[in-house]
Amino acid sequence: ARTAPPADLRDRIVAELDRTRRRSALLTEVVDDADLMRQHSPIMSPLVWDLAHVGNQEELWLVRDVGRREPVRRDIDDLYDAFKQPRRDRPSLPLLRPDEARAYLGTVRTKVLDLLDTVRFDERRLVADGFAFGMIVQHEQQHDETMLATHQLRVGPPVLAAPPPPPSAGPVTGEVLVPAGPFTMGTSTDPWALDNERPAHRVDLPAYFIDAAPVTNADYLAFMAAGGYTEPRWWSEPGWHYRCAANLAAPMHWRRDGADWGYLRFGRFSPLVLDEPVVHVGYYEAEAYAAWAGKRLPTEAEWEKAARWDPASGRSRRYPWGDEDPTPEHANLGQRHLAPAPVGAYPAGASPLGVHQLVGDVWEWTSTGFHGYPGFAAFPYREYSEVFFGESYRVLRGGSFGTDRAACRGTFRNWDLPIRRQIFSGFRCARDPRPGEHDR
Ligand code: AVJ
Ligand code: FE
Numbered sequence: 001a002r003t004a005p006p007a008d009l010r011d012r013i014v015a016e017l018d019r020t021r022r023r024s025a026l027l028t029e030v031v032d033d034a035d036l037m038r039q040h041s042p043i044m045s046p047l048v049w050d051l052a053h054v055g056n057q058e059e060l061w062l063v064r065d066v067g068r069r070e071p072v073r074r075d076i077d078d079l080y081d082a083f084k085q086p087r088r089d090r091p092s093l094p095l096l097r098p099d100e101a102r103a104y105l106g107t108v109r110t111k112v113l114d115l116l117d118t119v120r121f122d123e124r125r126l127v128a129d130g131f132a133f134g135m136i137v138q139h140e141q142q143h144d145e146t147m148l149a150t151h152q153l154r155v156g157p158p159v160l161a162a163p164p165p166p167p168s169a170g171p172v173t174g175e176v177l178v179p180a181g182p183f184t185m186g187t188s189t190d191p192w193a194l195d196n197e198r199p200a201h202r203v204d205l206p207a208y209f210i211d212a213a214p215v216t217n218a219d220y221l222a223f224m225a226a227g228g229y230t231e232p233r234w235w236s237e238p239g240w241h242y243r244c245a246a247n248l249a250a251p252m253h254w255r256r257d258g259a260d261w262g263y264l265r266f267g268r269f270s271p272l273v274l275d276e277p278v279v280h281v282g283y284y285e286a287e288a289y290a291a292w293a294g295k296r297l298p299t300e301a302e303w304e305k306a307a308r309w310d311p312a313s314g315r316s317r318r319y320p321w322g323d324e325d326p327t328p329e330h331a332n333l334g335q336r337h338l339a340p341a342p343v344g345a346y347p348a349g350a351s352p353l354g355v356h357q358l359v360g361d362v363w364e365w366t367s368t369g370f371h372g373y374p375g376f377a378a379f380p381y382r383e384y385s386e387v388f389f390g391e392s393y394r395v396l397r398g399g400s401f402g403t404d405r406a407a408c409r410g411t412f413r414n415w416d417l418p419i420r421r422q423i424f425s426g427f428r429c430a431r432d433p434r435p436g437e438h439d440r
Contacts, residue, residue: 067115134192158267165341214277239284283418298430300368331360362426400424
């Protein structure tokens with residue numbers, strides 16, 4: 001006999017699916033059909049591909065697998081398989097047109113809402129605690145952030161608007177000493193945590209310093225003014241090679257404004273806000289800045305200990321501020337603003353040791369390659385994480401202003417190639433204590 005799911009879990013799933021779909025709708029209704037079908041950059045998909053792809057994943061996982069229903073459109077599976085279709089080929093595929101894609105998403109969603117009333121949340125691991133639904137919510141939110149990055153690459157008059165982020169409540173400078181000792185990294189209990197965040201395991205770290213705030217535009221300008229982009233000694237060998245091949249001289253989307261710099265942001269030009277975290281830098285640039293500053297990037301474990309370890313209890317928490325879900329007071333998430341907030345804008349989101357803005361604003365590059373934790377098991381499919389494991393990718397942590405709270409927590413892991421700059425990526429620095437310094 002089938003039992004209805006617990007009402008509160010069902011309601012939360014419906015609310016999250018609905019909230020997420022409204023974001024996808026917003027991102028795809030502010031431009032016309034021709035714009036949706038166009039490829040705005042060879043490294044991005046046409047927006048209409050992302051849209052139908054999230055519907056296709058929802059069909060594959062929720063309608064067919066969880067619901068064991070008949071396929072809606074088996075004929076389009078290959079078109080929307082990211083592994084079968086390289087990005088540069090996507091605009092020339094016989095894609096669903098925008099109205100067809102919207103109708104397809106609607107049909108799939110109707111079936112999902114229908115099966116939600118009969119699914120047994122205790123029957124299979126895939127559906128325990130609503131995991132499959134949470135995975136699909138996070139998948140769509142991740143594509144929404146990708147679509148936001150496509151909007152940032154799009155040339156033309158602005159179509160997105162949002163209020164500016166809150167001002168700084170006071171300067172945040174310097175470094176924080178994280179004492180030596182073990183902490184719990186990853187999670188075995190967070191119900192919607194993805195496979196690469198699991199399992200929880202102990203990691204023992206020596207003492208280290210980590211910046212209290214992300215590197216700002218002012219900081220980054222100082223690196224540029226000191227010849228950062230022209231001095232190979234600050235760069236790794238592959239980094240310098242890429243810097244030269246791509247002729248890098250500033251973060252992506254920066255534009256000269258007379259003697260100064262500004263940036264082009266979602267179709268609007270503005271002067272740099274100096275105390276905002278720098279965004280649209282690749283790993284190699286972050287690494288070069290850190291070397292110039294006499295520091296290094298944090299490892300992934302150092303980032304997570306700074307974000308989760310509570311010195312009072314010794315426990316790892318979900319977020320720097322505790323276990324409560326993010327509110328607008330804690331962090332700049334969810335595309336509420338179309339920019340990172342200045343350093344000091346979220347004092348309520350700081351960690352107990354005083355590290356600010358770990359969550360939200362900009363994804364932060366770490367020096368760690370993307371690997372499975374000890375005891376990793378691919379779930380529910382190898383193509384989410386496992387096929388990317390290796391040193392080719394670097395892990396990014398913390399989420400950006402374009403990351404939804406459903407796809408962001410102290411354990412959440414993002415990854416990308418070191419050359420990538422179209423994502424909302426920035427960084428902070430870390431360093432080892434100098435002899436005697438950690439005894440202060
Ligand atoms: C985790 C952001 C690297 O966008 O490539 C989307 C997420 N996986 N569809 C990506 C993802 C499958 C992934 N990142
Ligand atoms: Fe995807």
